[in-house]
Amino acid sequence: MSEQTLSTKKVVTRFAPSPTGKFHVGGLRSALYNYLYARKHGGTYILRCEDTDPIRSKKEYEDYFLELFKWLGIEHDAYYRQSERTEIYRSYLNKMIAEGHAYVSKEQPKEEGGRTEVIRFKNPNGVVTFHDDVLGNISFNTAELGDFIIARDFDSPLYHLTVVIDDFEMGVTHIIRGQEHVSNTPRQILIQEAIGAPRPTYAHASIILNNERAKLSKRDPLVRPALEYRDEGYVPEALLNFMALLGWNPGTEQEIFSMPELIQAFSIERMQKQGAVFNPEKLEWINKEYIKKMHPKRQMAMLDEFMPEAIRTLPDYKEKREHLAPILLERIGHFGEIKEMVAQGELAYYFIQPEYEKEKLFWKDERDSAKLIERLVRVSDTLSALPSEVFTREGIKEALWPYAESEGRGQILWPMRYALSGRDKSPDPFQLASLLGKKETLERLAFAIALYHDQHE
Numbered sequence: 001m002s003e004q005t006l007s008t009k010k011v012v013t014r015f016a017p018s019p020t021g022k023f024h025v026g027g028l029r030s031a032l033y034n035y036l037y038a039r040k041h042g043g044t045y046i047l048r049c050e051d052t053d054p055i056r057s058k059k060e061y062e063d064y065f066l067e068l069f070k071w072l073g074i075e076h077d078a079y080y081r082q083s084e085r086t087e088i089y090r091s092y093l094n095k096m097i098a099e100g101h102a103y104v105s106k107e108q109p110k111e112e113g114g115r116t117e118v119i120r121f122k123n124p125n126g127v128v129t130f131h132d133d134v135l136g137n138i139s140f141n142t143a144e145l146g147d148f149i150i151a152r153d154f155d156s157p158l159y160h161l162t163v164v165i166d167d168f169e170m171g172v173t174h175i176i177r178g179q180e181h182v183s184n185t186p187r188q189i190l191i192q193e194a195i196g197a198p199r200p201t202y203a204h205a206s207i208i209l210n211n212e213r214a215k216l217s218k219r220d221p222l223v224r225p226a227l228e229y230r231d232e233g234y235v236p237e238a239l240l241n242f243m244a245l246l247g248w249n250p251g252t253e254q255e256i257f258s259m260p261e262l263i264q265a266f267s268i269e270r271m272q273k274q275g276a277v278f279n280p281e282k283l284e285w286i287n288k289e290y291i292k293k294m295h296p297k298r299q300m301a302m303l304d305e306f307m308p309e310a311i312r313t314l315p316d317y318k319e320k321r322e323h324l325a326p327i328l329l330e331r332i333g334h335f336g337e338i339k340e341m342v343a344q345g346e347l348a349y350y351f352i353q354p355e356y357e358k359e360k361l362f363w364k365d366e367r368d369s370a371k372l373i374e375r376l377v378r379v380s381d382t383l384s385a386l387p388s389e390v391f392t393r394e395g396i397k398e399a400l401w402p403y404a405e406s407e408g409r410g411q412i413l414w415p416m417r418y419a420l421s422g423r424d425k426s427p428d429p430f431q432l433a434s435l436l437g438k439k440e441t442l443e444r445l446a447f448a449i450a451l452y453h454d455q456h457e
């Protein structure tokens with residue numbers, strides 16, 4: 001059936017979020033699949049704001065998903081707001097009533113002053129069978145649905161009605177959405193048949209499960225507001241790449257896809273029935289791959305964006321960041337981790353002279369301050385004599401290694417490293433010194449020496 005539709009009609013897909021909350025990351029997948037499918041077939045991708053519920057719909061939530069899709073680069077070809085289409089729905093309601101497909105029904109109000117009339121669909125009570133391109137044939141006995149309500153009144157149509165009218169009016173050929181909508185499909189098909197709309201191709205994407213395959217908590221990564229991923233420094237292309245693989249597979253081992261590659265590779269045939277697991281570790285891995293491949297300019301821009309202001313505004317920030325970038329980029333899975341590193345005190349010492357207790361400079365149980373000074377001075381003199389071209393990790397190591405070997409590695413390298421970082425854990429002293437540069441390295445060694453020097457005068 002899809003083959004036929006394709007050969008005769010231009011593909012039109014749509015994504016239809018309701019602006020009743022901050023858009024969840026899990027909801028991205030349907031938007032992406034509709035977008036990919038339309039792009040692949042040179043079709044049209046519609047974004048439709050389903051804001052017919054006047055109480056729950058909020059402009060801020062509409063703005064939220066618009067901002068999200070802009071960040072992700074999922075551009076729509078047309079945009080509609082259901083709240084602006086009341087007249088269209090009203091004319092369909094009138095027509096349906098005139099043709100005997102719907103009727104105004106007297107109701108017993110549920111509460112004082114409640115509604116005494118609604119508009120109900122005249123259900124022919126048959127069995128609806130439809131083909132789903134992912135799930136196969138599905139049959140529903142619709143008699144159990146009764147004459148369901150399609151509008152509260154002529155100006156307040158409900159979801160099933162508006163979806164069907166819009167999909168028809170907008171020429172939608174393919175409906176790709178989550179499996180939670182399978183049970184809505186028979187009602188929608190009944191309405192289609194009543195208004196004489198052709199049946200689109202359906203493809204219901206698999207359920208998305210969380211990592212524990214358990215019930216979702218509010219903080220589950222799968223139901224988090226999607227822009228939190230932007231705010232934590234995920235790469236939009238990486239998030240899309242990850243979402244694409246939740247419920248679709250390329251049939252190959254390939255896991256990293258650029259957007260053009262995704263458009264090329266995507267097909268409804270390769271969407272899967274069985275539940276897909278939202279695995280945050282996999283997202284982390286994919287994101288890391290994107291960070292590695294990113295243009296250096298963008299890497300630096302993102303580092304800057306996530307660097308706390310106190311560090312970013314230091315006079316030699318740019319210069320040090322240049323040296324530090326490879327280490328940082330190697331360590332992080334998403335850029336927001338930089339903030340955590342700063343909060344843990346893992347970064348500040350690269351930029352500012354660390355404060356520490358001077359006893360910490362001693363290796364293990366040693367307490368001989370004269371010896372300590374002698375060693376620090378020797379390290380300092382050796383480095384001072386080192387030409388700047390060889391002030392590299394290897395060059396520094398080569399210059400100090402024989403001394404460290406003869407005196408004891410811990411005895412030399414621990415105080416040196418502590419003087420440079422002020423921390424029990426940090427990169428090795430050769431790397432630290434090369435990152436800090438000659439001038440700052442010598443200053444920090446002098447600072448450490450001065451801590452003890454006074455007591456020897």
Ligand code: GLU
Binds near residue numbers: 015016018050177
């Ligand atoms: N507005 C519906 C929702 O937010 C989607 C309707 C559809 O995709 O058919 O779940």
